[in-house]
Amino acid sequence: MEVLYFAWVRERIGLPRETVETGAETVRQLIDELRSREARYEAAFADLSALRVALDQELSDFDATLSGVREVAFFPPMTGG
Amino acid sequence: MEVLYFAWVRERIGLPRETVETGAETVRQLIDELRSREARYEAAFADLSALRVALDQELSDFDATLSGVREVAFFPPMTGG
Amino acid sequence: MRISVQREPFDLGAEADSFARGATDMGAVVTFTGVVRDAPGGGLRAMEIEHYPGMTEKAIRTIAEEAQARWSLGDVLVIHRYGSLVPGERIMMVATAAPHRKDAFEAAEYLMDYLKSRAPFWKKEIGAGEAGWVAAKDEDEAALDRW
Amino acid sequence: MRISVQREPFDLGAEADSFARGATDMGAVVTFTGVVRDAPGGGLRAMEIEHYPGMTEKAIRTIAEEAQARWSLGDVLVIHRYGSLVPGERIMMVATAAPHRKDAFEAAEYLMDYLKSRAPFWKKEIGAGEAGWVAAKDEDEAALDRW
Numbered sequence: 001m002e003v004l005y006f007a008w009v010r011e012r013i014g015l016p017r018e019t020v021e022t023g024a025e026t027v028r029q030l031i032d033e034l035r036s037r038e039a040r041y042e043a044a045f046a047d048l049s050a051l052r053v054a055l056d057q058e059l060s061d062f063d064a065t066l067s068g069v070r071e072v073a074f075f076p077p078m079t080g081g
Numbered sequence: 082m083e084v085l086y087f088a089w090v091r092e093r094i095g096l097p098r099e100t101v102e103t104g105a106e107t108v109r110q111l112i113d114e115l116r117s118r119e120a121r122y123e124a125a126f127a128d129l130s131a132l133r134v135a136l137d138q139e140l141s142d143f144d145a146t147l148s149g150v151r152e153v154a155f156f157p158p159m160t161g162g
Numbered sequence: 163m164r165i166s167v168q169r170e171p172f173d174l175g176a177e178a179d180s181f182a183r184g185a186t187d188m189g190a191v192v193t194f195t196g197v198v199r200d201a202p203g204g205g206l207r208a209m210e211i212e213h214y215p216g217m218t219e220k221a222i223r224t225i226a227e228e229a230q231a232r233w234s235l236g237d238v239l240v241i242h243r244y245g246s247l248v249p250g251e252r253i254m255m256v257a258t259a260a261p262h263r264k265d266a267f268e269a270a271e272y273l274m275d276y277l278k279s280r281a282p283f284w285k286k287e288i289g290a291g292e293a294g295w296v297a298a299k300d301e302d303e304a305a306l307d308r309w
Numbered sequence: 310m311r312i313s314v315q316r317e318p319f320d321l322g323a324e325a326d327s328f329a330r331g332a333t334d335m336g337a338v339v340t341f342t343g344v345v346r347d348a349p350g351g352g353l354r355a356m357e358i359e360h361y362p363g364m365t366e367k368a369i370r371t372i373a374e375e376a377q378a379r380w381s382l383g384d385v386l387v388i389h390r391y392g393s394l395v396p397g398e399r400i401m402m403v404a405t406a407a408p409h410r411k412d413a414f415e416a417a418e419y420l421m422d423y424l425k426s427r428a429p430f431w432k433k434e435i436g437a438g439e440a441g442w443v444a445a446k447d448e449d450e451a452a453l454d455r456w
Contacts, residue, residue, distance in 0.1 A: 007359055008442050010359075054364060057361070057368075058364075073364070073429075075361070078425075078426055078430055079431055079449075080428045081343055081425035081428075087212060138216055139220075140280065154217070156214070156282065157284065158303075159282055159283055160298050160302075161213075161254070161283030162253075174322075175322030175324075178322055180322075186346075188346070189343060189344055190341065190344070192339065192341050192417075193338075193342075194337065194338070195325075195337070195338040195339075195340075196410070199336040249333065266341070267341070270339075
């Protein structure tokens with residue numbers, strides 16, 4: 001599964017994307033897996049209320065299933081315009 | 082006193098402006114004087130709800146006084162933009 | 163503030179660009195452009211716009227000053243043509259600059275609502291066989307109630 | 310509908326003019342342009358805009374299609390830059406054409422409100438000594454409630 005990071009999530013984790021082998025069934029399970037890896041992931045995912053997630057380039061939520069999903073992206077609330 | 086007409090008021094009366102000698106104290110009195118002149122004025126002023134008036138280039142109303150006023154204009158509701 | 167009541171066409175691109183160029187500390191620039199629409203069926207030959215020279219400029223200035231007093235605005239631009247226009251021609255434009263988008267949008271809508279019903283312009287539609295003055299719409303008068 | 314997510318500057322005047330030129334049976338054309346504002350005190354060196362290639366274009370298209378479903382609209386244009394911009398540079402623009410001004414204004418505001426909070430762009434302000442990501446504002450999220 002491709003996992004992408006943007007803005008300060010990317011900066012905290014230190015890379016823009018990575019391929020993750022996971023058995024996680026939901027976004028929340030994937031986050032728990034990542035947090036348990038290293039302090040920089042823990043720092044990036046410490047406050048979920050400050051994060052948004054997109055599954056295959058559609059905004060989604062942390063309880064969504066990862067079944068069939070190829071691309072997960074984590075980022076802060078958007079500030080376009 | 083200069084009296085100006087615009088849009089269909091101008092077309093019905095047949096001229097864009099004229100100088101009027103009048104002792105009318107209010108707009109309504111001036112209108113009554115004009116209506117009594119000729120059928121074309123009567124036609125132009127038949128329905129006051131379809132008319133607007135400006136005194137010295139400021140929108141006003143039919144009961145306003147003409148004291149000190151130099152220019153009176155009659156026209157239909159505006160359709161700019 | 164620039165107000166122009168003119169017979170000649172205006173260059174929307176050049177006006178929009180130079181207006182926005184002056185607004186370096188403004189985050190938001192809104193323009194509105196009014197275009198002569200053809201009548202349904204394509205029967206409109208021309209739109210003749212009459213105005214009240216002298217009062218027109220004063221009325222527009224008053225409307226623009228009220229917008230500047232009401233919102234946090236930078237510059238304001240109003241251009242309005244008179245004379246004979248054909249379908250597709252641009253009748254008028256307004257532009258507003260503001261630090262924030264809400265102010266720029268609201269001020270532009272305010273300008274348009276008031277220009278429509280309080281600036282002394284009258285439109286006459288010239289068709290194939292007939293001509294008629296455009297009637298004011300109740301909804302245009304009602305639009306003023308929200309301000 | 311034209312959507313462009315690009316690093317290069319855009320020509321507001323040319324875009325506004327060509328957009329309006331295509332709208333001959335539309336009476337109303339609205340444009341919004343976003344400009345990089347300097348920080349209070351003049352400390353902003355650059356605004357870096359990051360986006361999510363692929364998702365950005367899709368998200369903007371969805372927002373524009375929702376606007377077209379909701380209002381009686383003609384064409385819609387959205388241009389949004391990414392990369393490094395300096396104060397005074399134009400970040401983005403939207404343009405809407407509609408038969409009537411209310412639709413053109415509302416659709417442009419809707420596009421802006423949704424682009425602000427639902428299109429995957431992030432802004433970072435680079436100052437003299439420090440840099441920081443622009444935080445999303447509660448008021449921008451709240452702005453969606455009116456639609």
